[in-house]
Amino acid sequence: MIESCSKKRMLLAIVLLGGLTLLVLILESHWTSVGARSYPTVSGKNNSSDHGCWLHEEYQIVEPCHLCTDFEIASKSNFVCVPTHFKEVIQCHISGKASRSCDKVTWLEERNFWIFEGVMFVIGVISTTTVFARQKVLDRRMMRRIQRQLANSV
Template structure:
């Protein structure tokens, strides 16, 4: 089935699938962005008066802890996951809690991967076209040599 597709159809299909992938990633990033939730005791500072399950609002998004904060253990949550975010409890107290991943670091890593994959695809296409031209020229020379030999 795929062998019967022309180059135009294959390129169109790949472009549509790539566009659909980017659209899904954009929609998913908007749907998963949330700023309220529940507090879990194991992820927050020990001296906090926020209760487990209390609603909160994120003041500062998840960011990596500095090397000093990790080494000095000045912020206790930095030793668990090496990431922190500042949240405000419903009671008004601002606390620091650990978080699993930093969104902008994950996004940067994703786009690096996509860039390398795209570059690899472009380089592969160039090499394939270059090799195709070499083989075509060899066939033309071989046919020309055979025609010269038969005359």
Template sequence: MIESCSRKRMVIAIAFLIGLSILVLIIENELAPNDTRPHTHTTAHPNMTQKDLCWMREETDNLEECQPCTDLEKKSNSPPICGSASYRQKVKCKDTGIVFKKCDRVVWIEERNFWTFEAVTGAVGLIAGLATVARQKVLDHRILQRIQRQVAAGV
């Protein structure tokens, strides 16, 4: 296993992995889109009126954070934006009134996903650490038994 690798091989393997990681980061940076603006465009839906699109041409105040559309809202197209989008945000247009607009990210869902990922990563790390400690104890016990057998044999 890894115990049989020489120091030179380990250094070469680590250098290779670091180089590969840097190469992946560079390629990912080149392929990622440069547009970081929020995507508030919408595809026209048959039930949408000019009133529903007032947020595109008027000043708005956000009344709610971005929320996912429920299955009922998607099926009934009420509010109309749920017919063409997965997430909606309640806004108040200056002249028109309260409408819903499309939004691309729900902060609380992203936070939940992040903390779920962190918890799973921590659990995997803890389990891996405990497995390493247990394996080390088994190997130490085997070495101790071998030494005891050699001492008992008089070698």
């Protein structure tokens, strides 16, 4: 069945599937809730009574999610840095300041994803161009061979 499709139909199908993929990725990134993540450990400056204070108190994010220092990771002095190597500082309204482990920085992950997609697109374009150029060369060789055979038999 795929052999019966013309180049235009195949190209149109690929472009439509690529567009659909991008649409799904964009919609998924907008619908993904940041608050649904679980943060395993906490290390507060006051005492251990603020363990998970963001779960039962209102809070504000003082410092957004950022990479822990190498010292914090190696020495395990800040326990929230151990599972993900990222932390954010929050201010609970009753308990005070606390740190919680967080997933990787969103903008960094999105940037890496789009860089990967761009590189894959460039590689795809180069590969397609190479295939078409090679096909032209082989077609020309075949035509010359046929012309020589016809010229010799006449």
